[in-house]
Amino acid sequence: MSKQHPPPVVGVAAPGGAFSLKSVDPLTPTWLRIVPFFMSAVFFMSGIFSLFSPLPLLLLFERSGRRWAWIAAISNALLVYALGGWNSVRLFAPLILTVALSLPEFLHSRRSLERIVIMTLAIMFAVGTGVAAAHAIEHHINPITDIRNELSKMIDYLMNSISPEMRSNWLAEVGLEEWKQGLLREIPSAVGIFSLLLVWANLVMLLRLNPSDVRARLGINTDYFKNWKAPEYLLWPTVITGFLVIFNLGWASDVGINAFKLLMAIYALQGLSILSFVFDAWKIRGLFRTVGFAVAVVLMLPLVLSLGFFDVWFDFRAKLRQS
Numbered sequence: 001m002s003k004q005h006p007p008p009v010v011g012v013a014a015p016g017g018a019f020s021l022k023s024v025d026p027l028t029p030t031w032l033r034i035v036p037f038f039m040s041a042v043f044f045m046s047g048i049f050s051l052f053s054p055l056p057l058l059l060l061f062e063r064s065g066r067r068w069a070w071i072a073a074i075s076n077a078l079l080v081y082a083l084g085g086w087n088s089v090r091l092f093a094p095l096i097l098t099v100a101l102s103l104p105e106f107l108h109s110r111r112s113l114e115r116i117v118i119m120t121l122a123i124m125f126a127v128g129t130g131v132a133a134a135h136a137i138e139h140h141i142n143p144i145t146d147i148r149n150e151l152s153k154m155i156d157y158l159m160n161s162i163s164p165e166m167r168s169n170w171l172a173e174v175g176l177e178e179w180k181q182g183l184l185r186e187i188p189s190a191v192g193i194f195s196l197l198l199v200w201a202n203l204v205m206l207l208r209l210n211p212s213d214v215r216a217r218l219g220i221n222t223d224y225f226k227n228w229k230a231p232e233y234l235l236w237p238t239v240i241t242g243f244l245v246i247f248n249l250g251w252a253s254d255v256g257i258n259a260f261k262l263l264m265a266i267y268a269l270q271g272l273s274i275l276s277f278v279f280d281a282w283k284i285r286g287l288f289r290t291v292g293f294a295v296a297v298v299l300m301l302p303l304v305l306s307l308g309f310f311d312v313w314f315d316f317r318a319k320l321r322q323s
């Protein structure tokens with residue numbers, strides 16, 4: 001009987017959970033090895049696929065180690081600079097590179113996925129604050145005022161580019177300036193929700209693709225996300241911030257609406273996990289599953305939010321198992 005040789009090792013664990021490149025799988029096509037060195041920048045600059053910009057770098061980190069991931073991160077940053085200048089790099093660094101380089105480090109520490117997401121978001125916030133502060137010091141400006149001015153210009157450009165009928169539908173009975181101020185007040189929640197979706201979507205994709213058998217290392221099975229629930233301690237903060245949204249209490253209501261929307265985004269993820277459970281129970285897969293998720297998010301988002309929030313009391317998946 002011929003002796004079987006083990007497959008080539010891609011990443012070898014070093015003390016403290018670090019990974020270093022030892023060998024590369026010779027069966028991997030050359031073009032697939034090159035893709036991570038530019039694909040994150042392409043996704044980011046495309047706009048449509050920017051949500052998955054960290055994924056090529058995450059896969060490279062897991063398959064080839066930290067050193068190659070950092071080299072690819074630098075090459076992607078240079079490409080973003082060549083295509084969009086420094087302003088694009090200032091967005092690319094805190095949103096994409098921090099996720100791509102910090103998330104795998106936290107995964108190797110074998111913490112819970114919720115804690116990993118929170119720590120990654122904290123790193124994103126710290127890097128983003130540092131980039132904004134450096135930009136403000138360099139140009140002698142107030143970063144908050146500058147961001148509000150830039151967003152105000154973007155809103156004006158958007159309003160001037162749409163038809164009068166669509167503009168009247170968006171504004172309804174509210175004046176343009178009042179509507180604009182309402183949007184500007186909700187900037188923190190918009191940034192927080194996008195950051196949360198960015199981290200969560202790439203984490204889900206990474207664990208589904210399972211490079212270097214990362215699921216086994218974390219002790220996670222394939223059913224983890226369809227059974228996932230938000231922590232129960234988020235319930236009362238959600239209820240309290242919801243009351244702040246109802247009553248006009250000045251700055252407290254402004255803080256409340258941003259916190260409430262961010263918390264409801266977490267329950268939306270729980271609602272999507274319930275839908276995933278339902279689709280598996282009904283054996284809906286492939287294209288129909290993708291269309292189902294798209295319809296739920298675009299057309300039935302209140303239903304998704306309700307499923308996630310009220311699951312705390314009703315446990316819809318348990319009832320589906322019984323039926």
